[in-house]
Amino acid sequence: MNRKYRKTLIAGNWKMNKTPTQTKAFMTELKGLLPKGRWCDIALCVPAVCIPAAVRAMRETRVAIGAENCNAHTSGAYTGEIAADMLVDAGCKYVILGHSERRAMGETDADVNAKLHTALDAGLIPIVCCGETLAQRESGVTEEWITMQIKLALAGVPEEKIRRIVIAYEPIWAIGTGETATPEQAEEVCQHIRTIIRKRFGSKNARAMTILYGGSMNEKNAFELLAQPDIDGGLIGGASLVPEKFVRIIEDANQPVG
């Protein structure tokens, strides 16, 4: 069903890994491995200093480059911060917002919402992350928690802009742990996210919304996860650092679903 209505997006999140020199080498290798033909959308979100090298290397390819964060302000006295406009000018198409690793460093739902509006105004495609802890899952409050995170992140977004946003469901207990959510667990929450979007933005927008799963997705488990009707792609950490693994996931995303 997702193949029918929505394009699959395979996005890498490098986190704090690789230097600009290593970025260049990675992109050269990736270019050599990328299959020809019509494929899903592909993005690599890389550390800010790696963006120029990544954009330069992937200019003539179908791989879009993204950032891992941006500031909520458009400019000013915010030492060390990067504005959404700067990312656009540097060649970024995407920006990850509200990743649990940033939330763990103090980023609030209000911060995520403010950044979302700035990113949209700048013309970036925000990839908004949400996800529950293991304790929340075990105490049965996952849906409630996700509902709250999504509502707060999307506050004030007008209906005509909702389709420009990507949501990534990333259960915190599955990030970098090797413990992936089962396809059923991931589908259940992604379906719930689509229901939240339907209630707030209508069925048409809900059907068009891109919802990703992230959390130890790799070349071994991607196919089954991507085959779920409400999972439109992946936000991939560790496996996006290795060209062969990342390409295997891209290949899985292009397999027809039964």
Ligand SMILES: O=C[C@H](O)COP(=O)(O)O
């Ligand atoms: O943004 C990506 C997620 O945090 C997943 O990371 P991981 O694939 O290393 O578990």
